[in-house]
Amino acid sequence: MNLSIDDYKKILLYLAGSMSEHKQELIELDSIMGDSDLGLTMEKAFSVSSKAMQDSTETDIGKFLFQTGMAMSEAAPSSMGTLIASAFMQAGKNLKGKTETAPEDWKLFAVGLRDGIVNRGKAVPGEKTIVDVLVPVAQALENDSSGSHKEIFERLETVAAEALEKTKTMKAQHGRAAYFGDKSIGVQDAGATVAYIIYKSLSNYFKE
Amino acid sequence: MNLSIDDYKKILLYLAGSMSEHKQELIELDSIMGDSDLGLTMEKAFSVSSKAMQDSTETDIGKFLFQTGMAMSEAAPSSMGTLIASAFMQAGKNLKGKTETAPEDWKLFAVGLRDGIVNRGKAVPGEKTIVDVLVPVAQALENDSSGSHKEIFERLETVAAEALEKTKTMKAQHGRAAYFGDKSIGVQDAGATVAYIIYKSLSNYFKE
Amino acid sequence: MKKIMNKAEDYVDDMLKGIYAAHPHEVTYVNKDLRCFVAKATPGKKGKVGIMSGGGSGHLPLFLGFVGEGILDGAAVGGVFQSPSGKQIYEITKAINNGAGVLYVYGNYNGDILNFEMSTEMAEMDDIETLHTVVAEDVFSSPKGAENKRRGVAGMFFAFKLAGAAAEKMMPLQEVKRIADKTCANMRTVGMALTPCIVPELGKPSFNLAEDEMEIGMGVHGEPGISRTKMAKSDEIVDQMLNPILEDLPYKAGDEVAVLMNSLGATPKDELYIMYKRVDEILKAKKISVYHVYIGEFATSMEMAGSSITLLKLDSELKSLLAAPANSTSFVQMQLG
Amino acid sequence: MKKIMNKAEDYVDDMLKGIYAAHPHEVTYVNKDLRCFVAKATPGKKGKVGIMSGGGSGHLPLFLGFVGEGILDGAAVGGVFQSPSGKQIYEITKAINNGAGVLYVYGNYNGDILNFEMSTEMAEMDDIETLHTVVAEDVFSSPKGAENKRRGVAGMFFAFKLAGAAAEKMMPLQEVKRIADKTCANMRTVGMALTPCIVPELGKPSFNLAEDEMEIGMGVHGEPGISRTKMAKSDEIVDQMLNPILEDLPYKAGDEVAVLMNSLGATPKDELYIMYKRVDEILKAKKISVYHVYIGEFATSMEMAGSSITLLKLDSELKSLLAAPANSTSFVQMQLG
Numbered sequence A, B: 001m002n003l004s005i006d007d008y009k010k011i012l013l014y015l016a017g018s019m020s021e022h023k024q025e026l027i028e029l030d031s032i033m034g035d036s037d038l039g040l041t042m043e044k045a046f047s048v049s050s051k052a053m054q055d056s057t058e059t060d061i062g063k064f065l066f067q068t069g070m071a072m073s074e075a076a077p078s079s080m081g082t083l084i085a086s087a088f089m090q091a092g093k094n095l096k097g098k099t100e101t102a103p104e105d106w107k108l109f110a111v112g113l114r115d116g117i118v119n120r121g122k123a124v125p126g127e128k129t130i131v132d133v134l135v136p137v138a139q140a141l142e143n144d145s146s147g148s149h150k151e152i153f154e155r156l157e158t159v160a161a162e163a164l165e166k167t168k169t170m171k172a173q174h175g176r177a178a179y180f181g182d183k184s185i186g187v188q189d190a191g192a193t194v195a196y197i198i199y200k201s202l203s204n205y206f207k208e
Numbered sequence C, D: 001m002k003k004i005m006n007k008a009e010d011y012v013d014d015m016l017k018g019i020y021a022a023h024p025h026e027v028t029y030v031n032k033d034l035r036c037f038v039a040k041a042t043p044g045k046k047g048k049v050g051i052m053s054g055g056g057s058g059h060l061p062l063f064l065g066f067v068g069e070g071i072l073d074g075a076a077v078g079g080v081f082q083s084p085s086g087k088q089i090y091e092i093t094k095a096i097n098n099g100a101g102v103l104y105v106y107g108n109y110n111g112d113i114l115n116f117e118m119s120t121e122m123a124e125m126d127d128i129e130t131l132h133t134v135v136a137e138d139v140f141s142s143p144k145g146a147e148n149k150r151r152g153v154a155g156m157f158f159a160f161k162l163a164g165a166a167a168e169k170m171m172p173l174q175e176v177k178r179i180a181d182k183t184c185a186n187m188r189t190v191g192m193a194l195t196p197c198i199v200p201e202l203g204k205p206s207f208n209l210a211e212d213e214m215e216i217g218m219g220v221h222g223e224p225g226i227s228r229t230k231m232a233k234s235d236e237i238v239d240q241m242l243n244p245i246l247e248d249l250p251y252k253a254g255d256e257v258a259v260l261m262n263s264l265g266a267t268p269k270d271e272l273y274i275m276y277k278r279v280d281e282i283l284k285a286k287k288i289s290v291y292h293v294y295i296g297e298f299a300t301s302m303e304m305a306g307s308s309i310t311l312l313k314l315d316s317e318l319k320s321l322l323a324a325p326a327n328s329t330s331f332v333q334m335q336l337g
Ligand SMILES: Nc1ncnc2c1ncn2[C@@H]1O[C@H](COP(=O)(O)OP(=O)(O)O)[C@@H](O)[C@H]1O
Pocket: A030, A034, A035, A037, A038, A041, A078, A079, A080, A081, A083, A117, A120, A121, A122, A123, A128, A129, A130, A131, A174, A175, A176, A177, A189, A190, A191, A192, D110, D111
């Protein structure tokens, strides 16, 4: 089954709901070595942009996602807000021209999230950032993008969960957490958690 | 028995000792409606000036007292420091030309203390200041300056004690205490206490 | 006590040494006494009236930071919240006198008055004419009718600035005093405090304010104010401060004013601007126009949190003097347009 | 929480409204967005490189107070300790571009970097050239060898001042960036904190320091420092701050420097001068000469108590740019002699 703009509107609202649910968890994670705003900025980025996009008359899914990213960046200009915005903008560029998407198009989406953030933030895997979840997820789809929406995201949720767990072993190299040096080892990365929440929510969405 | 410069040097040291003894009492009185410095500044004014004057080769008692006042004003430029300095300077002017003083010369001294302070501070009796002790004391001597040093100061100590007590009924019009308005009624004036200490100490000095 | 200092008793002298070290081309001292603070360019222009102030330490930039071109020529420095001595004032007077006499501009505090007057007596012996302008613009420190008992606070800055500009224009002593007095007559201040400060040698706060309390009308040394209440919103605080100012002079529709928003120390500029938002609303509503706004630290109480608002009503004479350039270590102004 | 404000969520916008109301002839905003802050004289001289900064609020006078003649042309305003958006930066970029491109001078913080880079991408679409100078002079925030990870703090002022003066001299964009980069390469800062500050929307301090503790190397947002110890004497504190600065560049005998003594907010000027007394002693002993000392609030953290010391090594080029006049709402300088 292919997805239309209307599905994407619903997906955005669903993601916004998930971010709200995880708000407190993100605040707490970001409070350990950051400024405690991640829960607030992620809720804001997703809720403002998802609401704004409901009235969109755009039919091009790529442009639609690009505009979603633009809206996120204005709503939440924190590190993660700007990175997630860049991610959606790049995903939009990758999907430009499509008015509906097939399950295997999630590859273009996942690669877009990854590239948007890597290009903007210049982090490489192993530096304890959101990149450490986005890279293996995109890689998994590059290896195998077969199956239904539901099947794809069931696989990705597992990949993301494992990747997230691994961030605990890493030493932070970017952002405020980097000031903590070795003390950052042992703690789960807050930004990587955002990526995990996105993929887990998408998996839940297609289960329902 | 007449007093020479050497007696005045001893009297100054004696007064300095008394001020030190009453330091805490003055700090506490000044803390009620002032800045708690009166004990410190009075100790300083008297100890610095009395010490400095020990080496003086001055033979004119008037000039000696004037210089004592100058030294006080440099050592303790607070309100009371400056007023007491002005008092000693005026007392010195009144006694100028004398190389020894008789008991009745205390009239010139007491009038000098009073006038020095009134001219400098422009307070009139009843305004809850040191003037409220200095005026009746000077008046008492203007009425009767007979007797020995000891007899004179026994009388003055009583006058000063009664005058000090009356300051409790007054409302402060000058200095920091004035900001307290009616709340200042009931409290004994800190500056008037300094005048009382001076006269009480002189009385003790001549008893010994 | 969290103060960056060495020994408490060296607080003022260490500070002065730091100032002289930091600004060797701008300021210096006379009579080998660190506390006799004068502009480096002393003596100044022949025939220019000397302007000096002085008072207790602990109010920077007040006094010392305003010694420079077009404002103060010297300032006598006392201990923290203590007057300088008459002798110190007198030594500066001699140094800054350029043959035209010296105007003393200082706050209405007992110790300061007594010592400036003592200096006047000393200066008379040298035939140096001195006149006094005693600043007393703190509305809540004494009621209307007893204005002469009011304290002088941040508005001192305006008196220094205008007297300094008048002297720079080579006005004679009487005229410079007229300007300073006119400035005082046309300005009013109200302050408020949120936290106390600590006098270094005492080592503990001189008063306490609960975590949710503020005090309107409190003096810069912690003198009692007129009302202690729960913390209110900025707009309400400004209403409680500005309305009494407006009524006191009074300031009326059509008036033109300069405004001074002063921090007592710990209060950040952010909050002064948040307050000014409301000041602007009120003045616009009352049709009082604003010529210029000064905002920041002008008269502080070390680390005390709180602020004050000062209004100065201008006529063309005061306005042109306010607009004149000035160059001191803490206050620099280009000619205002 | 003792802040003079209305609603916490209006803190930044109320502050901005106050600033625009207080300085109507000096500053304004573009794109109908209070947070797109520019000099009133925008667009500026044709062919002059535009200089802009930006970053989180809560650091006044940093950014906004330095928008004026001879220094910044604009500044993008974020929430308290939060970056402005790429879009806001871009809108200011368009407004202040006078055909010669725009130099971004800002602190080395993740959020700011990401958003300034996003703006660069947007500006490219309009063929506006933008270059970046990322200020990173806080010695204790990252060890030698990893200087690119250091935070930018009070030294930003020097980078603004010199880039602004270079632009005023009509140097081309590449040259202005060279000056800004050279300024950064020649300056070092060390800070210390005594008390935390409160982000209005959070309502409580982000860290705690005991009543007798201080922290050396702490960042302006409370980022961890390198040592938390009992309060020491001023002279010892300065030794702990200045020596690491001197060793890091290193600064050597015969060098000439400018010094910036910055208060984080609550620390009074008194204490900055007490610190400077020791700075002067050390520099004299090391035969490092001082061209000019800037002292006061340049980059604050609202009501945080603490301070920082910045040294900038000068050559004749940097010196003449530092000496140039500037006129902004929080920083005014006449031509230095
Ligand atoms: N350069 C970067 N590239 C990718 N991710 C990054 C980068 N820098 C920071 N992050 C991610 O951002 C998260 C913090 O985001 P956020 O709370 O928005 O930061 P801040 O509040 O400091 O601006 C980190 O946990 C990390 O995953």
